[in-house]
Amino acid sequence: MSAIALRAPRGFISDHPLPWLLPLIAILVVFALYPFFYNIWLSAHEFIPRKRGLDFVGFENWAKLFADPRMWNALWVTLFYTGFCLAVELTLGMAIALLIDSDDTGFGILRGLLTLTLVIPPAITGMMFLLMEDAQFGLIAWLLRDIGLIGPQTAILADSSLALWGVMLADIWQWTPFMVLIFVAGLRAIPSDPYESAMIDGASAWQIFLRITLPMMGKVIAIAVLIRGIDLFRMFDYAYVMTSGGPVTATYTLSLYAWQQTFSFLKWGYGATLILFALVIVLLVANLFVAITKVRW
């Protein structure tokens, strides 16, 4: 008995986690950490077409960034896009989740159907909405025209006051089901006792939702907001295929602006600076969010 007890813990401790983690660490160092430092190095340089090479420019790119009205516009577009889509997807997602969280037959099929939007390549979703929002033969454009929301000549994605809404529509369509599925799972995990006692006490449905459902869904909502918020902030695909950032700068997100600066205008250093700025924002906000909501993995 004692011999076994002595041997067991030693075998347990002598297993070092490093060999198990080494491949992962190697991949993360080469493909995440190295690019991060490469970005920092690149942001202190700029491509000079005449020399076909990089010149050291110090903090010039950072000075340029804070003085660049297009950057502030892109930041605003990104934040507005993130905030608005997040609010709509959360509210709509919760409403639909409450509607389809039922054990009646048939609701399983409904939940299955809702998962379909999640696996469509966003680039193809962008194309779908590009077609449906086309001024001449687009279904959505015709619908909106029929109910008088837009004028007969309006092209949604070519109108600087409408284009961003057109892009957000694609996002909301594709990702509201994401919220629904997470919230349905959250709702199912709530025990039924508090509901029963609340109903005995005569609480209204709205009171039950505010006092029981929402608080008990706290962790679920926090995780959904974190994951979706990160994805919204780095949105690239929809804007790239639907509008390329246009008209003018109406749908330029930080990601798209940085990408185009690097690959379309050969401002390698400035593109790196822009995306580094976005990276700092998202890491700061996400860390703060995790610290406040105490989400754990």
Place this chain on the structure above:
Amino acid sequence: MLLSPWQRALRMGAAWIVVLAFAFPIFYWLTIAFKPDRDIFSVPPRVFGFAPTVQSFGEVFGVSLGFEHGLEVLPGGGNFYMLPRLWDSIVVALFSTALAILVATLAAYALSRMRFRGQHHFVFWVLSTRMMPPVAVAIPMFFIYKDFGLLDTYSGVILIHALMNMPLAVLLLKSFFDDIPVEIDEAAIIDGASRIRIFRKLVLPMAMGGIAATAVLCFIFSWTEFLFALTLTSTTLKTVPVVSSTFVTSTGTAWGNMAALGAAAMVPAFVFILLVQKNLVRGLTLGSLKQ
């Protein structure tokens, strides 16, 4: 909550309306794939009442499926023959998934079973790679790949997709390993089994369902990925999402062909996602919520 039969029917009706509204754009996209050009560009747009044709599919997958419409050569010299692009997507998704699962399974087992200093920080570091905007990786990677000759190669895209899926795979697999009682490992260690043996003979078989679900999700995320494939490839390979965005030609957009390709890209993903329904929410939340 207790609902009367009348209320239940009402709820069912409302739920169907909402879900069908979400499903409708997919259905509409599929009709585009089967419409002749005349009906795609009809004004006002029509949902029903067209003569379905497989011409778009023929042009996109024609040659090897033996449709009579073969290659239609575009003004630019290209064509809509997309079977090789589908192949590119499959190769990239399969190999990147295999690599991600291989690396992540080892790491997830250690994170689930062993304790070390700074473990919490390590997990958060893995998670934080999921937060990086992909452009922040794509820009430096483009130059690094250029130096190492990895631009426009299968290996390049496979590696970057494996990295992209790494946080998901590690955290999700860890949550599946956490479900397996640690007493099983402890009992085997007392019996004198080595870690590797426990991992291979005990834990791995028990976690197979979770590993399969993780693999399916990795496959789907590689299958749908756009930005890295767009930035890091040019001619050797083009994944389906990337090539879809090139159907806009000088003579107008080939909507029918694009919809046909899109349909072919969606169907396997639909089948896969229905296979992992049970673990979908867990996957979407990187293992932090269980159904």
